[in-house]
Amino acid sequence: MDEKTGNGISRRDILLGMGTAAAFAYTGSATAAMPAHDHSKHTAQQPDVLSAANNCLDKGQRCIAHCLVSFTEGDTELADCAMKVHEMQEICSAFSYLLASNSSYVKEYSAICEKVCTDCARECRKHEQHHECKACAEACDDIVAAIQLHLS
Numbered sequence: 001m002d003e004k005t006g007n008g009i010s011r012r013d014i015l016l017g018m019g020t021a022a023a024f025a026y027t028g029s030a031t032a033a034m035p036a037h038d039h040s041k042h043t044a045q046q047p048d049v050l051s052a053a054n055n056c057l058d059k060g061q062r063c064i065a066h067c068l069v070s071f072t073e074g075d076t077e078l079a080d081c082a083m084k085v086h087e088m089q090e091i092c093s094a095f096s097y098l099l100a101s102n103s104s105y106v107k108e109y110s111a112i113c114e115k116v117c118t119d120c121a122r123e124c125r126k127h128e129q130h131h132e133c134k135a136c137a138e139a140c141d142d143i144v145a146a147i148q149l150h151l152s
Helices: 011-033 047-072 079-100 106-125 131-150
Strands: none
Touching: 047 079, 047 106, 047 131, 079 106, 079 131, 106 131
């Protein structure tokens, strides 16, 4: 049974408070003893290129979904488009990861991404009457421009 002191606080409360204070004191001294941590690698160094890559992935996903609907309706006119978009998505997905992690391979890989996105845009432009294909082509053009501006 906890005995209360004159001000209504039990010995248990006092001991818990002392334990908490000791834990905070230890944590503070442990943190202070740590070497300085470089946070520059925590943020993508090429945010505009990363944003363009992620936009390309989004528009490509919508284009693929549109192509699949056409396929289920018996229309295979968009088959080449779907293949190029699928290829672009795999390359842009890897490129997005490399950008987000500030990989040392970003510059080298950007050339592959630029080529694949140029090819994808060319194929999607053949079907510009489809909103999804046009949006994908424009997103591919945007990432090519971002690569040329920031990484070439």
